[in-house]
Amino acid sequence: MAVEAGRDIAPAKGKLGVMLVGLGAVSTTFIAGVETVRRGRGSPIGSLSQMGTIRLGKRTEKRSPKIKEFVPLADLKDLVFTAWDPIPDDAYTAAVKAGVLDRHEHLEPIKDFLQGIKPLPAAFDQYYVKRLQGTNVKRGKTKRELAEQLREDIRSFRKTAGVSRVVIVWCASTEVFITPGPVHQSLAAFEKAMEQDDPAIAPSMLYAYAALMENVPFANGAPNLTVDIPALQHLAEERKLPIGGKDFKTGQTMMKTVLAPAFKARMLGLAGWYSTNILGNRDGEVLDDPESFKTKEESKLGVLEYILQPDQYPELYGNVFHKVRINYYPPRGDNKEGWDNIDIFGWLGYPMQIKVDFLCRDSILAAPIVLDLALFFDLAQRARLSGIQEWLSFYFKSPQTAPGLYPEHDLFIQQTKLKNTLRWLMGEEQITHLGIEYYEKA
Numbered sequence: 132m133a134v135e136a137g138r139d140i141a142p143a144k145g146k147l148g149v150m151l152v153g154l155g156a157v158s159t160t161f162i163a164g165v166e167t168v169r170r171g172r173g174s175p176i177g178s179l180s181q182m183g184t185i186r187l188g189k190r191t192e193k194r195s196p197k198i199k200e201f202v203p204l205a206d207l208k209d210l211v212f213t214a215w216d217p218i219p220d221d222a223y224t225a226a227v228k229a230g231v232l233d234r235h236e237h238l239e240p241i242k243d244f245l246q247g248i249k250p251l252p253a254a255f256d257q258y259y260v261k262r263l264q265g266t267n268v269k270r271g272k273t274k275r276e277l278a279e280q281l282r283e284d285i286r287s288f289r290k291t292a293g294v295s296r297v298v299i300v301w302c303a304s305t306e307v308f309i310t311p312g313p314v315h316q317s318l319a320a321f322e323k324a325m326e327q328d329d330p331a332i333a334p335s336m337l338y339a340y341a342a343l344m345e346n347v348p349f350a351n352g353a354p355n356l357t358v359d360i361p362a363l364q365h366l367a368e369e370r371k372l373p374i375g376g377k378d379f380k381t382g383q384t385m386m387k388t389v390l391a392p393a394f395k396a397r398m399l400g401l402a403g404w405y406s407t408n409i410l411g412n413r414d415g416e417v418l419d420d421p422e423s424f425k426t427k428e429e430s431k432l433g434v435l436e437y438i439l440q441p442d443q444y445p446e447l448y449g450n451v452f453h454k455v456r457i458n459y460y461p462p463r464g465d466n467k468e469g470w471d472n473i474d475i476f477g478w479l480g481y482p483m484q485i486k487v488d489f490l491c492r493d494s495i496l497a498a499p500i501v502l503d504l505a506l507f508f509d510l511a512q513r514a515r516l517s518g519i520q521e522w523l524s525f526y527f528k529s530p531q532t533a534p535g536l537y538p539e540h541d542l543f544i545q546q547t548k549l550k551n552t553l554r555w556l557m558g559e560e561q562i563t564h565l566g567i568e569y570y571e572k573a
C-alpha cells in the first residue's frame with residue numbers, strides 16, 4: 132500500500148551517456164560487461180540494480196519486484212560510453228592489457244564495439260599519479276583552461292552521441308594524498324586557485340567541476356578528495372546535482388564492513404586486524420607509490436573506527452591495532468589476494484582468531500558497482516536529489532556525508548538505507564522490521 136505520493140521522477144527517456152574518467156581495468160571490464168549482457172552472452176552478476184529485488188509492504192503481501200522494474204532506471208540498451216585517459220589505447224587494447232576478461236570468450240566477440248571507444252585526451256599531471264606517464268593529455272595555460280576543455284568534451288559528447296543525459300564516474304587512478312585547505316572552501320577560492328594553478332587542485336577536481344558546470348552528476352570511485360570539499364558540494368547543491376564518493380567498496384573492505392558489525396552485534400572484543408593485499412595490475416603499481424598509497428590507506432582504515440565506536444565500548448574496542456598494506460606483486464595481475472588476520476576476544480577475555488583469504492578479482496567486483504552508480508546517479512538527478520547521496524554509501528569504502536555526520540559503514544545498514552530511499556522515492560512504506568503486527572492481532 133502506498134503511504135505517500137512519492138517523488139516526482141522524470142522518466143528515463145532517451146540515451147544515457149556514461150563518461151568514465153580512466154579507461155583502465157575497471158572501466159573496460161564494466162563497458163565490455165554491459166555490452167556482453169546486452170548481446171545476451173552474459174549475466175550482470177554483482178549488480179543490485181539489475182539482479183536485486185525489493186520487498187514492499189508486509190511480508191504477507193508477497194510483493195518483491197525487481198529493483199529495475201520498481202524504479203525508473205535507464206535500460207542497459209540505452210547506455211552510451213566514452214572515456215578520458217592519458218594512455219591512448221582504445222577500450223579493446225586497454226582491456227587486453229588489463230587482462231581481466233578472457234580475450235577469446237569475452238573480448239573478441241565485441242572487438243569492433245570496444246575499438247570504437249577511444250579515450251579523449253585527459254586532464255593529467257604526473258605530479259598527482261607518480262607511476263604513470265601519459266601522452267594523450269590536454270594542454271592548457273592554466274588548470275582553469277583544462278577544466279573548460281573538459282566542459283567542451285561533455286558538450287560535444289552530448290551532441291555527437293545524441294544522449295539526453297550524462298553521468299560521470301571516476302574510474303581513474305588514485306591520486307596523491309591531499310587534505311582540504313582554504314582553496315577548497317568556496318567556489319570563488321576554488322576558481323581562483325584553478326587560474327593560479329594551485330597544487331591543491333588535483334585533476335580529479337577539474338573533472339568534477341566540469342561535470343557540475345555542465346549539469347552532470349559525478350561519482351568518485353577512487354579515494355581522492357575530489358568532490359569531498361565544500362566548494363564543489365555547494366556547487367552541486369546550488370545546481371541541484373547529485374555527487375558522491377569515495378572509493379568503490381569491493382573486496383577486503385566489503386568483507387570488513389560485514390564482519391566488524393557482526394563482532395559488535397555480539398559484543399565480541401577486537402584486539403587487532405591486520406589486512407594485507409597483493410595485486411599486480413596497474414592500480415597496484417600506482418598504489419606502490421607511497422603518496423597514492425596514503426590516500427588509499429586513509430580510505431581503508433576509517434571503517435573500523437566508525438563501525439566499532441571505541442568511545443562507547445572502550446573495553447571492547449578501545450585498543451585495536453589496525454594495519455592495512457597493499458603490495459604490488461605483478462604475477463597476480465588483477466587477481467588480488469586480500470588476506471586478513473583478525474584477533475578477537477570473547478567471554479572473560481579469551482582470545483580467538485579469524486583468517487580471511489579472499490582470492491578475488493578486483494575489476495570483476497568493481498564493474499557492477501560502476502553500473503549501479505551510473506544508473507542510480509542518473510535516477511537521483513531525475514528525482515532532483517542534490518548534493519551528497521548518502522543512500523549510495525553502500526557502494527563506497529569511505530562514504531561522503533553531510534558536515535557533522537559520521538559515515539555509516541555497516542554494509543547492511545547501507546543496504547537498508549538504499550532500499551528505504553527507493554521505497555521513499557516511489558511512495559512506498561518504509562520497512563522497519565518491527566513485525567509486531569503479525570503477532571498482536573486486534
Ligand SMILES: NC(=O)c1ccc[n+]([C@@H]2O[C@H](COP(=O)([O-])OP(=O)(O)OC[C@H]3O[C@@H](n4cnc5c(N)ncnc54)[C@H](O)[C@@H]3O)[C@@H](O)[C@H]2O)c1
Pocket residue numbers: 152153154155156157158215216217218229253254255256260263265301302303304305334335352353354378379380381382412413414417492493494496497
Ligand atoms: N578494482 C577495484 O576493486 C577497485 C576498488 C576501489 C577503488 N578502485 C579504484 O578505481 C580506480 C581504477 O582502478 P583500475 O584497476 O581500473 O586502475 P587502472 O590503473 O587499470 O586504470 C586507471 C586508469 O586511469 C587513468 N588515469 C590516471 N589519471 C587520469 C586522469 N587524470 N584522467 C584520466 N585518466 C586517468 C590511467 O591512465 C589508467 O588507465 C583506481 O583509482 C582504483 O584505486 C578500484
